[in-house]
Amino acid sequence: MDIRELSISGSFEITPVQRADSRGVFLEWYRHDLLEGSVGHSLNLRQANTSVSKKGVVRGIHFADLPPGQAKYVTVTSGAVVDFVVDIRLGSPTFGTWDSVVLDTVDRRAIYIGEGLGHCFVALEDDSTVSYLVTDTFNASREHGINPLDAAIGLRFPDEAGELLLSPKDLDAPSLADAAEAGLLPRFEDVQRWYSDLDERQR
Numbered sequence: 001m002d003i004r005e006l007s008i009s010g011s012f013e014i015t016p017v018q019r020a021d022s023r024g025v026f027l028e029w030y031r032h033d034l035l036e037g038s039v040g041h042s043l044n045l046r047q048a049n050t051s052v053s054k055k056g057v058v059r060g061i062h063f064a065d066l067p068p069g070q071a072k073y074v075t076v077t078s079g080a081v082v083d084f085v086v087d088i089r090l091g092s093p094t095f096g097t098w099d100s101v102v103l104d105t106v107d108r109r110a111i112y113i114g115e116g117l118g119h120c121f122v123a124l125e126d127d128s129t130v131s132y133l134v135t136d137t138f139n140a141s142r143e144h145g146i147n148p149l150d151a152a153i154g155l156r157f158p159d160e161a162g163e164l165l166l167s168p169k170d171l172d173a174p175s176l177a178d179a180a181e182a183g184l185l186p187r188f189e190d191v192q193r194w195y196s197d198l199d200e201r202q203r
Helices: 032-039 178-181 187-199
Strands: 004-006 010-013 019-021 024-026 046-051 058-064 072-078 080-086 098-104 110-113 118-123 128-134 143-145
Touching: 004 032, 010 032, 058 080, 072 080, 072 098, 080 110, 080 128, 098 110, 098 118
Parallel strands: none
Antiparallel strands: 004 010, 010 110, 019 024, 046 128, 058 118, 058 143, 072 110, 072 128, 080 098, 080 118
16 A cells, blocks of 8 residues: 655555456555554554445544544545545644545545544545544543634535535534634644654554
8 A cells, every 4th residue: 555644744645555356346445564654653443433424514623632632544435525634733834724635435545644633524425434443432521623614724625515514513613713712722742742652652
């Protein structure tokens, strides 16, 4: 597989090698050792999630308190989404910016989103099925959101998504500026220290 770091440090696009024959296709969609070579540590996987979304559904921007945060390894098993990683780390050189990867059943890519980063996606087709491997179990008291329509972030949702559908929770989530003022956002230096700690534990 090919692993490429995105413009937001701590996030990576993973493109698997697909082997096709008359029976169909085989691929490795997750390899802990290859990912570790890029990230610096392997993932201590604690939970696996699946969501199924109608066309136009937006989920996010979501993140978890650090430590321990929640790193995510995300792929699509049906349909297609545009998956966004948002830098919400106060003091980061790329704070407030984002990058994206199309996840579909053509290239069958995955995206890795490290702890301390925001995650969001929009479904481009009905019944788009997204599967996540995550490094911590869900804890509602430590989970937060930022409004994905915040103009200061400026996520660009493709026209093919059609009318956007958001949950009341995501619509009511604070802007990036309000989340910062409320003390919800992680600090870049703390996130980097956490990454270093994870690297050291596995050496």
